[in-house]
Amino acid sequence: xxxxxxxxxxxxxxxxxxxLTCAVSGGSISSGGYSWSWIRQPxxxxxxxIGYIYHSGSTYYNPxxxxxxxxxxDRSKNQFSLKLSSVTAADTAVYYCARExxxxxxxxxxxxxxxxxxxx
Amino acid sequence: QSVLTxxxxxxxxxxxxxxxxxxxxxxxxxxxxxxxxxxxxxTAPKLLIYSNNQRPSGVPDRFSGSKSGTSASLAISGLQxxxxxxxxxxxxxxxLNGRWVFGGGTKLTxx
Numbered sequence: 300x301x302x303x304x305x306x307x308x309x310x311x312x313x314x315x316x317x318x319l320t321c322a323v324s325g326g327s328i329s330s331g332g333y334s335w336s337w338i339r340q341p342x343x344x345x346x347x348x349i350g351y352i353y354h355s356g357s358t359y360y361n362p363x364x365x366x367x368x369x370x371x372x373d374r375s376k377n378q379f380s381l382k383l384s385s386v387t388a389a390d391t392a393v394y395y396c397a398r399e400x401x402x403x404x405x406x407x408x409x410x411x412x413x414x415x416x417x418x419x
Numbered sequence: 420q421s422v423l424t425x426x427x428x429x430x431x432x433x434x435x436x437x438x439x440x441x442x443x444x445x446x447x448x449x450x451x452x453x454x455x456x457x458x459x460x461x462t463a464p465k466l467l468i469y470s471n472n473q474r475p476s477g478v479p480d481r482f483s484g485s486k487s488g489t490s491a492s493l494a495i496s497g498l499q500x501x502x503x504x505x506x507x508x509x510x511x512x513x514x515l516n517g518r519w520v521f522g523g524g525t526k527l528t529x530x
Contacts, residue, residue: 303463336519338519338521344421344523345421345425345507345521345522345523345524346421346507346509346521346524347521348518348519348520348521359517361518361519362515362516362518363515363518395463395464397464403469403470404451404452404454404469404470404511405454405466405469405470406454406456406464406466406509407466407475408463409463409464409465410463411461411462411463412461412463
């Protein structure tokens with residue numbers, strides 16, 4: 300059974316860079332047919348897709364966040380990471396990592412999420 | 420403001436049938452398939468319905484999905500207390516060079 304687990308700093312100061320990692324177990328992030336996404340949910344609001352990285356390493360980001368987002372793979376650790384720069388209070392959210400089955404066009408596995416608060 | 424529009428709440432009593440809607444546009448629901456997720460706070464969201472009306476293995480047939488035009492619906496029959504959760508619809512959107520979009524979620528209360 301595939302499992303995803305988010306980790307990283309729970310408190311980030313305004314203007315700094317948010318960094319999170321998603322550790323994948325029970326499967327390889329290098330397997331073809333899947334992409335690996337970050338999705339967030341601000342308090343009291345709906346879900347917002349941030350971007351994904353393919354097993355090949357190619358990335359695609361939500362146009363609304365593209366200028367501030369970097370997603371990368373670490374195949375040796377079977378994990379992928381998110382960096383979001385120049386954060387503001389509006390970036391306070393629960394951040395989820397998820398796997399997308401690209402053929403079926405669906406997110407089939409998600410992490411439980413981690414709360415990141417942007418505050419001085 | 421979520422791209423897909425869902426009613427914020429729904430409710431029903433055990434055994435009842437409830438439905439919840441998800442409204443979009445031609446760039447998402449109107450031309451793409453819709454997925455539904457069930458989410459209990461503090462847990463990982465769970466895929467409930469994919470490709471508009473398909474259930475993953477293990478999802479009871481009490482859950483069903485449908486799509487018409489730029490709207491989709493999730494129906495739950497034989498409502499059970501454990502169905503109390505947040506439900507989100509999702510679809511790929513072709514606008515702005517493409518992105519995944521979600522609804523704001525419907526909180527289902529089992530009375």
